[in-house]
Amino acid sequence: MIFTFKYHFKYHFNLSTAHDLPKTFGDVKFVCVGGTPRRMKSFSEYIAGELGLADASVFNICGETDRYAMYKTGPVLSVSHGIGIPSISVMLHELFKLLYYAQCTDVTLIRLGTSGGIGLEPGTVVVTKQAVDGRFQPRFKQTVLGKSVVWPTELDSELAEELLKCSKELPEFNTIIANAMCTMDFYEGQARMDGSFCSFTEEEKKKYLDEAHTAGVRNIEMESSVFAAVCKRGNIRAAVVCVTLLDRLKGDQITCSLDVLHNYEKRPKSLVGRYIKKHLSV
Amino acid sequence: MIFTFKYHFKYHFNLSTAHDLPKTFGDVKFVCVGGTPRRMKSFSEYIAGELGLADASVFNICGETDRYAMYKTGPVLSVSHGIGIPSISVMLHELFKLLYYAQCTDVTLIRLGTSGGIGLEPGTVVVTKQAVDGRFQPRFKQTVLGKSVVWPTELDSELAEELLKCSKELPEFNTIIANAMCTMDFYEGQARMDGSFCSFTEEEKKKYLDEAHTAGVRNIEMESSVFAAVCKRGNIRAAVVCVTLLDRLKGDQITCSLDVLHNYEKRPKSLVGRYIKKHLSV
Numbered sequence: 001m002i003f004t005f006k007y008h009f010k011y012h013f014n015l016s017t018a019h020d021l022p023k024t025f026g027d028v029k030f031v032c033v034g035g036t037p038r039r040m041k042s043f044s045e046y047i048a049g050e051l052g053l054a055d056a057s058v059f060n061i062c063g064e065t066d067r068y069a070m071y072k073t074g075p076v077l078s079v080s081h082g083i084g085i086p087s088i089s090v091m092l093h094e095l096f097k098l099l100y101y102a103q104c105t106d107v108t109l110i111r112l113g114t115s116g117g118i119g120l121e122p123g124t125v126v127v128t129k130q131a132v133d134g135r136f137q138p139r140f141k142q143t144v145l146g147k148s149v150v151w152p153t154e155l156d157s158e159l160a161e162e163l164l165k166c167s168k169e170l171p172e173f174n175t176i177i178a179n180a181m182c183t184m185d186f187y188e189g190q191a192r193m194d195g196s197f198c199s200f201t202e203e204e205k206k207k208y209l210d211e212a213h214t215a216g217v218r219n220i221e222m223e224s225s226v227f228a229a230v231c232k233r234g235n236i237r238a239a240v241v242c243v244t245l246l247d248r249l250k251g252d253q254i255t256c257s258l259d260v261l262h263n264y265e266k267r268p269k270s271l272v273g274r275y276i277k278k279h280l281s282v
Numbered sequence: 283m284i285f286t287f288k289y290h291f292k293y294h295f296n297l298s299t300a301h302d303l304p305k306t307f308g309d310v311k312f313v314c315v316g317g318t319p320r321r322m323k324s325f326s327e328y329i330a331g332e333l334g335l336a337d338a339s340v341f342n343i344c345g346e347t348d349r350y351a352m353y354k355t356g357p358v359l360s361v362s363h364g365i366g367i368p369s370i371s372v373m374l375h376e377l378f379k380l381l382y383y384a385q386c387t388d389v390t391l392i393r394l395g396t397s398g399g400i401g402l403e404p405g406t407v408v409v410t411k412q413a414v415d416g417r418f419q420p421r422f423k424q425t426v427l428g429k430s431v432v433w434p435t436e437l438d439s440e441l442a443e444e445l446l447k448c449s450k451e452l453p454e455f456n457t458i459i460a461n462a463m464c465t466m467d468f469y470e471g472q473a474r475m476d477g478s479f480c481s482f483t484e485e486e487k488k489k490y491l492d493e494a495h496t497a498g499v500r501n502i503e504m505e506s507s508v509f510a511a512v513c514k515r516g517n518i519r520a521a522v523v524c525v526t527l528l529d530r531l532k533g534d535q536i537t538c539s540l541d542v543l544h545n546y547e548k549r550p551k552s553l554v555g556r557y558i559k560k561h562l563s564v
Contacts, residue, residue, distance in 0.1 A: 042541055067317070067365065082365055082366075083349065083368055085366065085368060085466065086369070086504055088367055089366075093469045133425070138291065143416035145486055145487070184424070188424065189426065195375040220478075230478075233479060
């Protein structure tokens with residue numbers, strides 16, 4: 001990572017080098033990120049219980065802004081990233097600067113999320129191998145100074161295997177390692193027909209999702225490509241762990257009950273929580 | 283707009299046709315959107331004052347989810363959209379469905395935001411003519427079923443002129459009509475050197491921003507292209523009104539005091555508030 005200026009990252013976290021960053025964040029070993037503030041607060045509280053830090057107060061470190069929310073429980077930092085590549089990209093830039101100035105070492109970064117599955121039983125947890133784009137290519141394209149720059153999107157294979165191994169202790173749901181498709185749009189971009197516009201037929205949609213399945217894609221979400229690309233670029237060990245809420249080969253909308261949905265949503269948290277606990281106990 | 287299924291939009295707004303949408307939303311004439319929940323709450327409260335609806339309670343209609351926040355004051359709906367094209371795109375799909383099922387007519391959509399200026403005095407308000415991409419082209423590219431689809435990004439020129447005319451009554455700040463550059467990334471994508479990575483020199487950056495200025499770009503933000511494209515596609519009158527917080531030809535970071543910054547941030551609100559008040563009084 002290259003920092004050319006004195007560190008300010010007040011923009012979206014409302015933190016800066018005016019804070020004693022090594023004191024507050026220097027012990028961080030895991031950073032877990034996910035879409036919404038509430039989900040990350042709940043994750044932070046869950047981790048507090050798992051690590052026997054139940055008395056730890058969980059408060060939003062970035063409370064002065066409502067762009068992102070950040071919680072810390074012992075060596076685990078939990079940060080929300082909003083929806084989509086640009087939103088998580090801003091957060092990651094500022095997170096990497098935070099970790100650098102806080103002098104953190106050996107940090108593992110894990111994204112926990114929800115996704116649409118392709119040909120999987122709803123509720124399956126997918127640990128991402130590679131993030132592919134809408135053409136099933138493992139790349140993240142960025143426009144810098146008007147030119148295209150392309151980055152690879154493999155995630156850490158050792159970490160993925162460790163998470164898979166850990167999932168064997170949680171037999172109440174299935175966990176697999178597979179490729180995720182990362183899209184810029186939730187509706188047409190994911191071949192959904194239930195947005196406010198739709199420019200294709202049911203047959204064209206089916207053909208595309210079948211092609212995705214043949215190409216090895218097992219779930220679809222909206223942040224993994226830039227997450228994989230910048231973690232690789234920053235040499236940070238990283239994983240994406242998403243539960244599938246529905247099988248997109250069977251429909252566009254979630255049909256399970258709210259109770260079942262909430263149970264599904266807890267699965268990435270259970271797996272990542274268990275992994276972190278084991279790792280920190282070694 | 284094409285709706286192929288019975289209306290569910292519980293995904294990100296947590297609303298559906300189970301609600302009486304025409305009763306709750308049928309009178310909406312203006313939808314104002316902006317990045318953060320707090321900013322849109324503040325805008326909704328401001329509009330309540332302007333419209334003499336000071337007793338109106340401003341509460342978050344989407345409070346059961348924290349993906350987006352939505353407030354309603356009389357005929358004005360205020361919705362947060364998060365950061366970046368994918369985030370605002372999900373919101374717009376669900377908003378358009380909401381407006382359709384609520385049987386709203388003659389709705390005007392306005393995005394209020396902050397931006398980086400190019401060659402403008404900080405604090406200038408820019409009403410967007412066209413949204414251009416990082417190569418200064420007025421287009422929004424989308425990947426649908428693995429293929430590129432390109433949409434035009436002009437905003438309503440009559441509405442822009444009406445907003446400019448209205449700005450003459452607010453001589454305490456300058457307002458112009460110009461093109462905005464809409465990027466996928468806040469740091470390298472906007473030629474900033476203060477992110478966690480930087481792959482170009484100060485000279486290359488300067489050259490690029492000078493080229494943007496020559497191409498007619500006067501501010502840079504992260505949502506206008508998809509906003510313009512889908513509003514045009516849905517035949518909805520739309521405008522983007524952003525204040526510039528700094529001049530990017532002079533630096534990457536905001537250097538003004540917090541008081542000055544807060545004053546700048548109020549400007550789009552003042553202009554749009556005044557426009558709505560005049561329009562509803564006719």
